[in-house]
Amino acid sequence: xxxRHGLLGLLAEGPASGYDLARRFQEALGTVWPAQHPRIYAExxxxxxxxxxxxxxxxxxxxxxxxxxxxxxxxxxxxLAEGEVDHTFRMETLLRAYFFWxxxxxxxxxxxxxxxxxxxxxxxxxxxxxxxxxxxEWGTGPQVRAMRVALEAGIRINEALxxxxxxxxxxxxxxxxxxxxxxxxxxxxxxxxPPPEAEG
Amino acid sequence: xxxRHGLLGLLAEGPASGYDLARRFQEALGTVWPAQHPRIYAExxxxxxxxxxxxxxxxxxxxxxxxxxxxxxxxxxxxLAEGEVDHTFRMETLLRAYFFWxxxxxxxxxxxxxxxxxxxxxxxxxxxxxxxxxxxEWGTGPQVRAMRVALEAGIRINEALxxxxxxxxxxxxxxxxxxxxxxxxxxxxxxxxPPPEAEG
DNA sequence: CTTGTACATGTCCATTCGTACATGTCACTC
DNA sequence: GAGTGACATGTACGAATGGACATGTACAAG
Numbered sequence: 001x002x003x004r005h006g007l008l009g010l011l012a013e014g015p016a017s018g019y020d021l022a023r024r025f026q027e028a029l030g031t032v033w034p035a036q037h038p039r040i041y042a043e044x045x046x047x048x049x050x051x052x053x054x055x056x057x058x059x060x061x062x063x064x065x066x067x068x069x070x071x072x073x074x075x076x077x078x079x080l081a082e083g084e085v086d087h088t089f090r091m092e093t094l095l096r097a098y099f100f101w102x103x104x105x106x107x108x109x110x111x112x113x114x115x116x117x118x119x120x121x122x123x124x125x126x127x128x129x130x131x132x133x134x135x136x137e138w139g140t141g142p143q144v145r146a147m148r149v150a151l152e153a154g155i156r157i158n159e160a161l162x163x164x165x166x167x168x169x170x171x172x173x174x175x176x177x178x179x180x181x182x183x184x185x186x187x188x189x190x191x192x193x194p195p196p197e198a199e200g
Numbered sequence: 201x202x203x204r205h206g207l208l209g210l211l212a213e214g215p216a217s218g219y220d221l222a223r224r225f226q227e228a229l230g231t232v233w234p235a236q237h238p239r240i241y242a243e244x245x246x247x248x249x250x251x252x253x254x255x256x257x258x259x260x261x262x263x264x265x266x267x268x269x270x271x272x273x274x275x276x277x278x279x280l281a282e283g284e285v286d287h288t289f290r291m292e293t294l295l296r297a298y299f300f301w302x303x304x305x306x307x308x309x310x311x312x313x314x315x316x317x318x319x320x321x322x323x324x325x326x327x328x329x330x331x332x333x334x335x336x337e338w339g340t341g342p343q344v345r346a347m348r349v350a351l352e353a354g355i356r357i358n359e360a361l362x363x364x365x366x367x368x369x370x371x372x373x374x375x376x377x378x379x380x381x382x383x384x385x386x387x388x389x390x391x392x393x394p395p396p397e398a399e400g
Numbered sequence: 401c402t403t404g405t406a407c408a409t410g411t412c413c414a415t416t417c418g419t420a421c422a423t424g425t426c427a428c429t430c
Numbered sequence: 431g432a433g434t435g436a437c438a439t440g441t442a443c444g445a446a447t448g449g450a451c452a453t454g455t456a457c458a459a460g
Binding site: 401402403404405406407408409410411412413414415416417418419420421422423424425426427428429430 | 431432433434435436437438439440441442443444445446447448449450451452453454455456457458459460
Binding site for chain 4: 260
């Protein structure tokens with residue numbers, strides 16, 4: 001459950017309301033850790049109950065800003081310190097790749113081109129952000145620099161995926177000419193030898 | 201819910217039992233789409249009920265193998281065809297990166313080195329698999345070639361993350377020398393400028 | 401002075417996920 | 431013949447997630 005720590009981490013930068021946090025989760029962490037406002041409000045209540053955060057102020061329209069407590073800060077730090085990192089990265093794109101052999105070659109090529117374009121465009125956008133940060137447009141505080149580092153990871157991953165999609169399209173591994181036909185294996189029991197082992 | 205389609209995709213290669221599928225989900229798709237056996241058995245029941253798969257055979261120890269039906273195959277194909285790809289990739293590694301500024305520089309350097317080593321090693325392992333596949337050790341069927349393509353994505357992503365971790369460690373953006381101190385912001389109200397939004 | 405929009409906070413429910421627990425089979429070894 | 435370990439299938443439950451619904455406030459344009 002990393003939403004908890006994500007919220008604590010954002011609150012470590014300064015007080016914020018559930019609404020703020022929802023927006024920032026969407027904008028900054030949307031692709032790497034999606035979270036909707038209902039979940040966020042619920043989690044904030046639990047965090048407050050646990051004494052990791054507390055109400056900082058009340059604003060205009062029922063706005064309730066929270067502030068991290070010493071305990072809360074200790075908890076994020078503890079989480080960051082304990083080395084146990086979960087290295088799984090759920091990606092539908094990769095899941096689909098395992099089943100490319102079920103697609104028509106033309107369809108697959110179109111799909112790969114769409115994917116390439118998407119990742120290339122995302123990388124471009126992120127690179128623009130990174131350049132702006134490098135120019136110091138958002139200041140040079142530690143949080144900004146941390147975000148710059150995170151941004152760099154996003155850039156590299158998206159570039160890697162864009163180049164992968166291009167490679168896959170050019171290699172055209174499911175082409176009709178290759179051994180193993182396009183719409184083949186349409187029969188219920190294709191009798192394929194279950195490949196012993198592989199890793200993703 | 202892509203577990204459904206993942207199972208259908210694997211069954212499209214040939215009949216398999218829940219146990220088989222659990223193992224293959226773990227081995228082949230473990231990092232990109234984790235699934236435990238309870239969830240798999242449950243989903244298989246639902247798929248059978250929906251007529252997308254059916255019992256193929258009964259084996260030694262209560263073993264029950266399923267086979268994909270025409271309907272099921274049509275459903276995977278439909279899923280692959282409809283362009284709607286979810287591009288979110290949940291990665292704890294990236295989530296943590298946003299909060300690097302809360303870590304001690306020495307701790308952060310150690311963390312980045314561990315991460316670099318992990319991703320480099322994973323990439324190495326995957327590259328070995330890819331080479332074996334390129335040598336045709338698992339045959340040259342369409343499924344194997346699809347897996348090769350997926351594998352390539354895994355290699356590139358892991359290499360990108362390894363190089364990112366190295367870059368981050370060398371850049372040392374949270375170093376004591378840089379503007380913005382190491383273990384700073386240790387007080388409950390870190391007084392950091394709440395970046396996007398001030399509170400009311 | 402009404403209407404639209406962005407702000408702001410929540411409840412409710414159906415799935416999905418993860419973990420722990422429970423059960424039973426078969427093959428092999430000691 | 432007892433024990434171990436891999437095979438094989440499930441139930442149960444609590445937590446997480448996503449989406450729909452509900453409510454109310456402030457502000458600006460018309």
